[in-house]
Each structure stands twice: as structure tokens, then as C-alpha cells.
Amino acid sequence: MVKRRNQTNRKKRSRKGFCEKRPTPRKINASTIYETCTEQLSPFGGLLPLIKFIDLVGFREIFHFAYRPPSRDPKLGHYLMMVGILMLLFIGFNRIWHFVYVRLDAMLCGFFKLNRLPAATTFWRYVDSLGINQANSLLKVSAILRERVWQLCGLRYARIRVNIDTTVKTVYGQVQGARKGHNPKHRGKQGLRPLLAFIEETHEYLVGKLRKGTTVSAKEAAAVIAEIKNHLPGCVQEVLIRADGEFLCWESVQAAMEAGFDFIIANRGCKPVFDADSWQRPFKRKQIEYNSCIYQPGGWGCACRFVAMRIAKEQKRASNQPQQCMLFEDDNYTYRIFCTCLAGPAHQVIAEYDKRADVENLVGEAKREGLDMLPSAKFKNNYAFFQIVMLAYNIWRYMKMIAQHSMSDDHSQTGGAGLKGIMANTVRIARLKLLFIAAKVVSASNRDKVKYSIHDSRTPAMLHFLNFLDKARSAPKPWHEAGIWTPRFAVQ
Numbered sequence: 001m002v003k004r005r006n007q008t009n010r011k012k013r014s015r016k017g018f019c020e021k022r023p024t025p026r027k028i029n030a031s032t033i034y035e036t037c038t039e040q041l042s043p044f045g046g047l048l049p050l051i052k053f054i055d056l057v058g059f060r061e062i063f064h065f066a067y068r069p070p071s072r073d074p075k076l077g078h079y080l081m082m083v084g085i086l087m088l089l090f091i092g093f094n095r096i097w098h099f100v101y102v103r104l105d106a107m108l109c110g111f112f113k114l115n116r117l118p119a120a121t122t123f124w125r126y127v128d129s130l131g132i133n134q135a136n137s138l139l140k141v142s143a144i145l146r147e148r149v150w151q152l153c154g155l156r157y158a159r160i161r162v163n164i165d166t167t168v169k170t171v172y173g174q175v176q177g178a179r180k181g182h183n184p185k186h187r188g189k190q191g192l193r194p195l196l197a198f199i200e201e202t203h204e205y206l207v208g209k210l211r212k213g214t215t216v217s218a219k220e221a222a223a224v225i226a227e228i229k230n231h232l233p234g235c236v237q238e239v240l241i242r243a244d245g246e247f248l249c250w251e252s253v254q255a256a257m258e259a260g261f262d263f264i265i266a267n268r269g270c271k272p273v274f275d276a277d278s279w280q281r282p283f284k285r286k287q288i289e290y291n292s293c294i295y296q297p298g299g300w301g302c303a304c305r306f307v308a309m310r311i312a313k314e315q316k317r318a319s320n321q322p323q324q325c326m327l328f329e330d331d332n333y334t335y336r337i338f339c340t341c342l343a344g345p346a347h348q349v350i351a352e353y354d355k356r357a358d359v360e361n362l363v364g365e366a367k368r369e370g371l372d373m374l375p376s377a378k379f380k381n382n383y384a385f386f387q388i389v390m391l392a393y394n395i396w397r398y399m400k401m402i403a404q405h406s407m408s409d410d411h412s413q414t415g416g417a418g419l420k421g422i423m424a425n426t427v428r429i430a431r432l433k434l435l436f437i438a439a440k441v442v443s444a445s446n447r448d449k450v451k452y453s454i455h456d457s458r459t460p461a462m463l464h465f466l467n468f469l470d471k472a473r474s475a476p477k478p479w480h481e482a483g484i485w486t487p488r489f490a491v492q
Helices: 047-057 059-066 078-091 096-101 106-112 120-128 132-153 217-231 250-259 346-371 379-406 427-434 459-474
Strands: 040-042 159-166 190-192 195-199 205-209 238-243 262-266 288-295 304-312 333-340 439-444 447-452
Touching: 040 106, 047 059, 047 078, 047 106, 047 132, 047 379, 047 459, 059 078, 059 132, 078 096, 078 106, 078 120, 078 379, 096 120, 106 439, 120 379, 132 217, 132 379, 159 217, 159 346, 195 217, 195 346, 205 217, 205 379, 217 238, 217 250, 238 250, 238 346, 250 262, 262 346, 288 346, 304 346, 333 346, 346 379, 346 427, 379 427, 379 459, 427 459, 447 459
Parallel strands: 159 238, 238 262
Antiparallel strands: 040 439, 159 195, 195 205, 262 333, 288 304, 304 333, 439 447
16 A cells, blocks of 8 residues: 655755845735824934934034034024924925925934924024124034045145036016026026036035125126135145136136136137137047137236137028127137136047036036025025035035045945945935935834834945945044145134
């Protein structure tokens, strides 16, 4: 008699390799039950790296050293009020009344050591007390912060490129300083004209100012150029200023010369005289000709070099069609002319200027991060809020720089899945990688902890970044020791 083999007695095949623990699939539909819980949850788990970054660079120390507080003395103190506004902008809420959405957030309340944040009106009253002095002091705070971040990341640029640009902020209603001026998108509307300067190598905001709508950019740019030197890290020795034709005037050129900066400014209004026989074609396959000359426009203190390129038009317009006003009487060419102090070939100078094109993207990103939002009808409040927004913008730049730097010694690429290529990402994409990560705040053994889900693909990158920040916080600070280059700013 043959016994029937029980199928359950068969030897099971062993699974080789690592078996990932996956959560049991859940069934979520329209009839799913919902309820509340008592656990402290936060969608902004990336605020913990920000808090560690603030402690790492000694932001409290920098703030108390450089900041000029207003007359109003808030209950929380000037430091916590300013950090609260910066965190709000860091999260992505660019209006003061948006505090109503984060008053009970576990991460923010834990940082402030409060059960709930103050009302939005409390922060608004503080913004209402700020003015020009506070705005200028925030520029100094940003300068010291920039130098320390460069030291942490091992950056030592001896020569940098500074791109200067302006934009228009259209306003509605009664706002001080708003005037009808150059506004290509909303013609006839009142607006303000912020002026901004960015560092090409790091894409960070360097210096700028909020101006009235009718302000002539060229003359205001001279004051910004003269101020650049006071905000550069100690390693920078040479600066190249690049600006469009809106900033061409003798005041801007003189300010760059007195500061010892190189400059390339697009031509607007000047009519330099080029030798007709000196046009050269360095690229045989391209129908582009280059030329240069020394020319002194009327009212200028000295002569400067002008470089030009021209491209032959394919066909001339019909006589009955409207023609654009040209720089020269010869309408057979399209010209691009620049004023510069550089001595290289004309085509190399123009190629250097063309690398400035990315500044438009930086200005647009800054406007999306809060620059396009004005909290007050008073010009002094908006001026201060402008500098707060740009400081928050720089903090995001510095977070990305340090996150990228944390991967330099990571041979195993632990954080590669979440941090790789973060420097090239916009702030919106960086928020998805470093900020919008679910976290739970718990208390165990009389100590508060922040827990991240192991099922989130970004968690390994987050843990790697946090571990790097903890090691950097315990290590000697480069600004306290003899580093590669001497710091410009000393916090006492």
C-alpha cells in the first residue's frame, strides 16, 4: 500500500538574499473610517535639519551681534520672532497670516517650547515695527552667515561674478512708494522696483534694495555696487560685475572702478564709433563679426572700452512696414554692444556676459518665495520684509550647499537617493527632498525624539544628513581656527 504524500509536508524552498520588510497593503476607499489621535505629528520633518543648521553656524550669536532691534520689545524676544518668520518662509508660506495654519505644528511648537505659536497678529505687529535700519542690519547678518557657510563647505572663490538685475512688483491699492513706471506685464499699473545682486558661483543673494516705481536703476545701481565689497567673504579678491543696459551710466562705471571691480554692462543709449575696417570674424562658420573701440560718452569722466558684435539681417523690411530705431544708420546688421574694462578679445567678453542669462531664473524664484508679496502699505515695513524674504531664500541655498557637501565623503552613497543633484534643484523641489517629510514627535526616557518612517524612501537621506550635521556641530568650527583664508567678519 502506497501512502499518499501530504502536500503540506513538502520542504519549502529557502529564499536567498535580503527580504525587505514591506508594510501590509491598506485598503483606502470612500467608506474608509477616519478618526483623530493624540500623537504629535508634523508634515515638516525637515525642520529638524534647519534647527541643527541654525545651531551649527551660530545664528543666534550672529543675530545678536549684527541685528539692530526696533523699539518694540516682543514677549518672545527679537530672535525668536525673526526666526519664526524665517521658518514660515522656509516652509513655503509667504504671508504673515499663514501662521494660522502652523500654530499647532509639533516641530514648530517644539522649537519655540510652546503649546501653540502666538497669533499671526503678534508677528504682524513685529513686522510693522521694522524699518530701514533693521533691513540693513539683516544684510550684515546674511554676510556673516555666508562666510561661515563657505568655510563649512570648503569654498574659497578668489574671483566671483556678480549679476545685477531688477524686477517689477505690481501693487494694487495704496502702497507707499508705488508709482507708475516701467511695467512691461501690467502697463499703467503702479509698482515697486526691487534691485537684486546674485553671486553666479553659488546662486545666492548678495545685496539689494527695494525702490520706488519711478526710480532710475542706473544711479541706484552705483550705491549697490559700492556696497558689494562690504558683504563678500574674506577669500574673494576679484569681482566681475555683469548688468544689462538699464544700469549703464557713468555713476555705475565709476563705482565699479573705485571698488576695483571688473565690469561688463550692456550698452543703452551710447553710440560708440567703431572702425569700419576692424570688424573680425573669429568663427569662420558663423556669420558673426566682432569689433572694439575706446569711446568716452558725453558726461563721463573718462573713456571706456566698448565691444560689439553684429549679425547681417536676412532681408530688409519693406518700406511700408514699421522699422525699429537702430543704433547706427546702417540697418543691414543687428548689433549688440557692451561697455567693459576687460582686455580680452571681443567675442570672449561677450561670451562671458552671456553666462549671466540665469539671473532671470533666480529673480523669478525669489519672487515665488515671497518677494512678490508685500505685507504692508508702509514702504519701510515692505523694505524690511524684502530683506527677510531674501535671507530665507539664502538659508535654502545654504541648506542645499551643506546637503551637497555632506555627500562628498559619503563613499557608500547612503544619502544619494534623496540628496543627489540637490544643488541644481529649485527651492520647490528641494522642499520635497528635505522638508515635506512626515515626522512624529515622541517623548521617551524624559527625552524628546523625532521619528521618521522607515517606509519613506527619503528617510535614509534625511538620517544621513542629520548625522552629518551632528558631527559638524561637535567638530571645531573653522571660523574659530586658523583656516585656509582669513575671515572678514569677526563676531564678538
